[in-house]
Amino acid sequence: MPFDIARTRAAYPALAEGYVHLDGAGGTQSAACVVDAVAAAMRAAVGNRSAAYAPGRRSLELVAAARGAVADLLGARPEGVVLGPSATALTYTLARTLGAGWRPGDEVVVSRLDHDANVRPWVQAAEAAGATVRWAEFDRATGELPADQYAELVGERTRLVAVTAGSNAIGTMPDVPAIAAVAHAAGALLCVDGVHTVPHGPTDVAALGADFLVTSAYKWSGPHLAAMVADAGVWAALRPAKLRPSSDAVPDRFEYGTPSFPLLAGLAAAVEHLAGLDPAATGDRRARVRAGLTAAREHEEQVFARLLAGLTARPAITVYGSAARRCPTVSFRLAGRTPADTAAALGERGFCLAHGDYYAYEYFQAMGLRTDGGAIRASIYHYNTPDEVDRLLTELDRLADHPGTR
Structure with a gap:
């Protein structure tokens, strides 16, 4: 059709x-359904998250619905979906958390093709830890990011590789699975910036080989929110800086403050909108x-x-x-x-x-x-x-x- x-x-x-x-x-x-969902959530009685009363339960439902929607969008599990205000904010949270465990002599690999949100947080975390930053270079003529260079860049001291799934400047889509294979063979984690690719075709976190993948809802018809996904067990091993009384559960421990419940309603509606782009689709x-x-x-x-x-x-x-x-x-x-x-x-x-x-x-x-x-x-x-x-x-x-x- x-x-x-x-x-x-x-x-x-x-x-x-x-x-x-x-x-x-x-x-x-x-999309109109997003606008309507945000407005409806703002008109309704919504309290802070609580199982004790109906408006509080409504907010719990909005959070759960948003996690489920992101999971369906990316091929992830809801319990591995961390929600936040922006891809930049979520990447900084992850970089500070992982960086707290790095030591001098450890290495981080970043790319000159990436949006700065998947570069500077890692560079700064490495600097704070005394770790070394290594750079993957793109071809100046074609804009390609050759995957074969990672065999030289990644080694036994590499702790993390950060790479974009698609350049927000010139559109280049690197061979992320090949880069993931090199990173994982060395025992390193891979953080993928999916902000620019998720709106333009099906995304499967496992197929990419991403340990972490971040996306922004306002790049796919939604509100100004973002999400980062990983396996729940990976999140469970990490201890971010957080307020003492805030939840220590995963993924809640990575989310700071009270979320915008109306925008979470809009995020879920945006995924529903994408699911309706092909009216003949079933399942x-x-x-x-x-x-x-x-x-x-x-x-x-x-x-x-x-x-x-x-x-x-x-x-x-x-x-x-x-x-x-x-x-x-x-x-x-x-x-x-x-x-x-x-x-x-x-x-x-x-x-x-x-x-x-x-x-x-x-x-x-x-x-x-x-x-x-x-x-x-x-x-x-x-x-x-x-x-x-x-x-x-x-x-x-x-x-x-x-x-x-x-």
């Missing part, structure tokens, strides 16, 4: 405003999520292929990276204009695209692009259309014909 783009777009109230949202990598619009929610994201990925790949072909065909545009496997994301520059100026000029015409380094600090530093503004990012989500791509390309042509003006 062809992907029903009209049905899909109708599920997003914000699209009625008429803007062209081509920066799903920075955050997607919320349990995990099966329907996989089917929905598979259908969405096929649509996104078609739209992205149109975008990438159009950008690379234009002599005034420089496209960065040409990885064989990539998420529907591309960074580029338009000759004669700074990225900030290009983004502003596009913004005046209703196009929403990011500019700068989008926290892919190491990538843009290595490419020598940070000092003069980074690049423009265009990323496709399942509500984007070929017509939107064509309109963007037409507008870029207009800007190329009139450099330095709007």
